[in-house]
Amino acid sequence: MSAANERISDVVSKNDVVLFMKGTPLFPQCGFSSRAVAILDHCKVAYESVDVLQDMEIRQGIKAYSDWPTIPQLYVKGEFVGGSDIMMEMFEAGELQELMAEKQVAPASE
Template sequence: MATSDRIRKLVTDNEIVVFMKGDPAAPKCGFSAGVVKVLDALERPYIGIDVLDDPFLREGIKEYSDWPTLPQVYVRGEFIGGCDIVRDMYASGELQALLAGANA
């Protein structure tokens, strides 16, 4: 399966997906840890994908989203952003509204 197909399947089969360095139990960069902190505070299940384990995935996710940095958060198949965007959305309540199904 092509890397872009793997990514598409992951983001469409799961409500919340974060492509990150490390995993939710042991993030390997501060930005990934910041996203995990926000997502854990939401108390919603999410999938954490460690891109350090797969160089094709690490580069493929950047091409898929046209976003150069990690982590990357997807909600219901849609790219939301990285650490700063997710933190800002959480602080404003926009992320909670998005997860509740409301228009943010």
């Protein structure tokens, strides 16, 4: 396993919800990442974010790790969920909120 894969696996396994994104939740660097942050904030769940723009190994490695070509990418309890379009579809259908409840994801601290 590559060093990038180990680092990705480590952060995914240690956090209930992880968003690999461009930028940070306070300063998203693309519209898709901004939408993903807004969705997670609306779900009121605690999540870890990883700025792929800060590390090219992670930026390329996450695409191979998930076998998904685009960023952002959402992981819940170690499982890949999808990108911002899938997040939006699931959120609008209430499925993302159900997934968070089923997986007993911690609520965001106020």
